[in-house]
Amino acid sequence: MMTPEEEREFKARRRSRNIALGLTLAAFVVLFYLITIARLGG
Amino acid sequence: MTTAASATTRLPTDWRDFVSLTKPRVMSLVVFTGLCGLLAAPGSINPILGFTAILCIAVGAGGAAALNQWWEADLDAGMKRTASRALPQGRMNRTDARDFGIVLSIGSVLVMGLAIHWLAATILALSILYYAVVYTIWLKPRTPQNIVIGGGAGAFPPLIGWIAVTGHITAMPILLFAIIFIWTPPHFWALALFVQTDYAKVGIPMLPVVAGEAVTRRQILFYSIALLPVSLAPWWIGGTGLIYGISALALSGLFLVQALPVAFRRKRGDEDRMKPEKRLFAYSVLYLFALFAALVADRLILGGGLSL
Numbered sequence: 501m502m503t504p505e506e507e508r509e510f511k512a513r514r515r516s517r518n519i520a521l522g523l524t525l526a527a528f529v530v531l532f533y534l535i536t537i538a539r540l541g542g
Numbered sequence: 543m544t545t546a547a548s549a550t551t552r553l554p555t556d557w558r559d560f561v562s563l564t565k566p567r568v569m570s571l572v573v574f575t576g577l578c579g580l581l582a583a584p585g586s587i588n589p590i591l592g593f594t595a596i597l598c599i600a601v602g603a604g605g606a607a608a609l610n611q612w613w614e615a616d617l618d619a620g621m622k623r624t625a626s627r628a629l630p631q632g633r634m635n636r637t638d639a640r641d642f643g644i645v646l647s648i649g650s651v652l653v654m655g656l657a658i659h660w661l662a663a664t665i666l667a668l669s670i671l672y673y674a675v676v677y678t679i680w681l682k683p684r685t686p687q688n689i690v691i692g693g694g695a696g697a698f699p700p701l702i703g704w705i706a707v708t709g710h711i712t713a714m715p716i717l718l719f720a721i722i723f724i725w726t727p728p729h730f731w732a733l734a735l736f737v738q739t740d741y742a743k744v745g746i747p748m749l750p751v752v753a754g755e756a757v758t759r760r761q762i763l764f765y766s767i768a769l770l771p772v773s774l775a776p777w778w779i780g781g782t783g784l785i786y787g788i789s790a791l792a793l794s795g796l797f798l799v800q801a802l803p804v805a806f807r808r809k810r811g812d813e814d815r816m817k818p819e820k821r822l823f824a825y826s827v828l829y830l831f832a833l834f835a836a837l838v839a840d841r842l843i844l845g846g847g848l849s850l
Contacts, residue, residue, distance in 0.1 A: 506553075513554045520557040531594065535657045538590040 555638060559628035563611055563639055564604030564646070571830075572603040572699045578834035579703030579718055582782075582841045587707045591657060595706035598654040599699050602666050605646030606695070609674040612639040620744040643674070654706075662706045669698035683745065686752040689734075693726025700834070714781040717772070721833070724769050728762040728801060729826040735759075735804070736816035736823070755809060762822075763805035770794040773833060782837065783844035789836035793829050800825050 502510060576599040580592055587595070611618065611629055619630035628634045647670045655663030673695035682688040697719040704715035734750045735758060742751045750758045773794045777787035803818040 510553055513556055517554055517557045531597075534590045535594055538588045539657070541588070 555628070555634045559634050560642055562628060563608040563634075563642060564601075565607035565611075566604075568607060569600050569603055571696075573600050574831070575718075575722065575834055576600070576699035576703040578838050579700030579715065580707055581703075582700075582718075582834075582837045583704040583707035583715075584841075584845070585707050592706070594657045595654065595662065595703065598650040598658070598663075598666060599702050601646050602650035602654075602670050603673075603699070605643045605648075605650060606670045606673040608639055608643030608646060609670075610678045612636060612643055613674075613678050615639075617744040617746065621740045623739070647674075658706050659709055661709060661711075662702055665698065665702050665705060669695060669702065672698070684747070686747045686749040688747065689730045689749065690723075690727050693723045693730075696726055697722035713779055714776060717776050717779075717781070718837075720772050720775075721769070722830070724765055724772050725826065725830060728765045728769070728797075729823065729830075731758050731762050732804060732819050732823040732826060735809075735819045759805045759807075763801055766798050766801035766805075769797055776837070782840045784840075785844060786836050786840035789840075790833060793833050793836075797825065797829055 573596060576596050580587065580595060611627060614624075615627075615629035615636060618624035618627050624630065629636060629639055647667075651663050651667045651670070654666050673692075677688070677692050677695055681691045685691070700718040700722070701711075701715045704718065705711060708715075731749060734748055735755065739748065741748045749761065770791075773790040774787065776782045777784075777790060800818070800822045804822050807818065809816065
């Protein structure tokens, strides 16, 4: 069992990891969109 | 599973530990030389695709670095410089590091192939395999020539950057590869002479420890001499103009001048401040940046400008 303090730390880390992953995925969506435009233009 | 895994690994790994697994400082040199290869290549590339190519080189290098740390976690734990890394400290599961490295490696190769072309993707895949398998797993723990072999891994980025633009392998990108390959041993061994590392403790056969200081100094001279013709070769074969030719002659000449005192002296007791070795090391870093900057300047000024 986790102490309340550990649980807070657990949630904080999980949250920051999810945000980092979400931003990475969003960046990928933008990158793939731009690559597609660039390849179609070429 | 790491033996150091304890209560700490119950917590999700901090995302910053994943970032540090990619060795961001090494990556900055990879990005610089890769970008120089891309900018110095004849022809043009769409800026978005150029950015994507550099991103793939950087992420591929990050994946290879993660695999390197996954494999060497036990060794890292035994050395002062690396003991505080995420894996030896048990802040991360070993399998997580391995999977992270594999995902970055495969992802970078796939995106390179889809966005640029499959020749660049193939060379990128080769460079990752070379660093993670041939160097880290196979030869680094087995031969005191490990630095020479490791130099091959660092030499790939400008080659890949160049090929991303041109689409084929020619003499010029191979020469850029050769320059970094020849530059790495004197760069690293100069450092190894004045920094007391504990590689010996964990069983990695570094040249100064295995073959002694005198042999290392001779090898530094040998590579510094070789660097002169190799760095001038792009100009000799007509691949660059005079800006690069003169810069290469001056920079490599100075490299040799700095290497001479290192080659012909011996460490005098524990009070020796190892100044020539420190100078050579500091200069070697400047050398690589200046040489590749000259290559790009040559192309931009004499090559009729770039149509990015």
